[in-house]
Amino acid sequence: MSTCTNVTIFFTLYGILGVDEKAQLLTAYIWLQCLWINEFVSWDPVQCGTDMMALPSSQFWIPDIVINEFMEENKAPPVPYLYLYSNGQVNLAIPVRVVSSCNLNIYTFPFDIQNCIYTFNSYLHYASDIKIYLGRSAELITQISQSVMATMGEWELLEITANKVNHDGENENLYYDELEFQIRLKRRATMYVVNLLLPSCFLITVDLFSFLLPPQSVDRSAFKMTLILGYTVFLLIMNDLLPVTGNTIPLINVFFSLCLALMVASLLETILITNLLCGSADFSPVPHWMRVLVLQFLGVIVCMPRMNKKPRVSEIDLKTRTAVAAIETYVGLQEPKGQSAEDLAVYELKKLGKDLQAIRLKVDQELKDSQSSEEWMQVGFIIDRLLFGLYILFISVSFITIIIIWVNSYNK
Helix, strand or coil, rough: CCEEEEEEEEEEEEEEEEEEEECCCCEEEEEEEEEECCCCCCCCCHHHHEEEEEEEEHHHCCCCCCCEEEEECCCCCCCCCEEECCCEEEEEEEEEEEEEEEECCCCCCCEEEEEEEEEEEEECCCCCCEEEECCCCHHHHHHHHHCCCCCCCCCCEEEEEEEEECCCCCCCCCCCEEEEEEEEEECCHHHHHHHHHHHHHHHHHHHHHHHHHHCCCCHHHHHHHHHHHHHHHHHHHHHHCCCCCCCCHHHHHHHHHHHHHHHHHHHHHHHHHHHHHHHHHHHHCHHHHHHHHHHHHHHHHHCCCCCCCCCCCCHHHHHHHHHHHHHHHHHHHHHCCCCCCHHHHHHHHHHHHHHHHHHHHHHHHHHHHHHHHHHHHHHHHHHHHHHHHHHHHHHHHHHHHHHHHHHHCCCC
């Protein structure tokens, strides 16, 4: 070849057929147009009566322009003709089903924006033989592609930019001339928000409000176990909507794992508190350090009302002892005389005094156990409310952090 062939290229993106996150592939359908000058064909349009004709493309030399990122054979229907103009210009327009490699970053799924690249260059001829130029502005390519986009699926075309790869100062016999297109795509996240994020938020909210159920009842733990089971089934059903890739873990997977972990932690907390409240009667008295730390310090922090003041054991013991002593004194001043009514009254008073002593001992024991049990129950209520506050705080911080990461990545 004595002269360099200048090939002008542009295309129209008709549809985005699919994105395979696992295989890192983008499947699209484009209409590619290539124009170049054939120096060996020309005619006078006045003499021939036309300045353009359609001829079989198999009869002409066609530059071997390929897309570097091509991963599969072009399965689009072939176009057997091309246009030839009187000045020797050749216009080849063909459909291309492009299955190209694309470095997909799905960390911010489903609010991700992907940049895929099409690099056009000659397969055999160096830059000294074939040079590639942009035949239409990138803004016009984007505008036309958005207007004729046939597929309205998961992905939305944002823009197409073009960049000519510069090789200034290099020998043209040592490199291939390249023209690079960057296709910027945005995922439509509505389906994923409705089917994945909102149900998860609803379930975690229900789990949060389940703290309002009485902790001493087994209904709360059963309710939380039902929530965990339902959420697990929900994740299994919706697993097909999640992307599968080995490069990075999507942030939405972290979100689901966090929700499940919070539900499990909530269930464990409920089991601990229920065991503490239901088994408090069998526990030893509350240690002094725990009484100071939990009942006095943490109780003030979580705004728990103080325990109603019960009569102390010593006060009841004093009253009981006084009553018994009075009866014994009265009985001791009377001398039984036979089987008279007075003797029977004295006997009954002695029996009553012994019964009061037994009752006093029993009341002493019950009051001690009741006071210890009530203190343990108060400890359980305070810890339950404290963990409820920490649960709200952790959920708020985690969700706000994830939302900020999504928004920042989405606006880049």
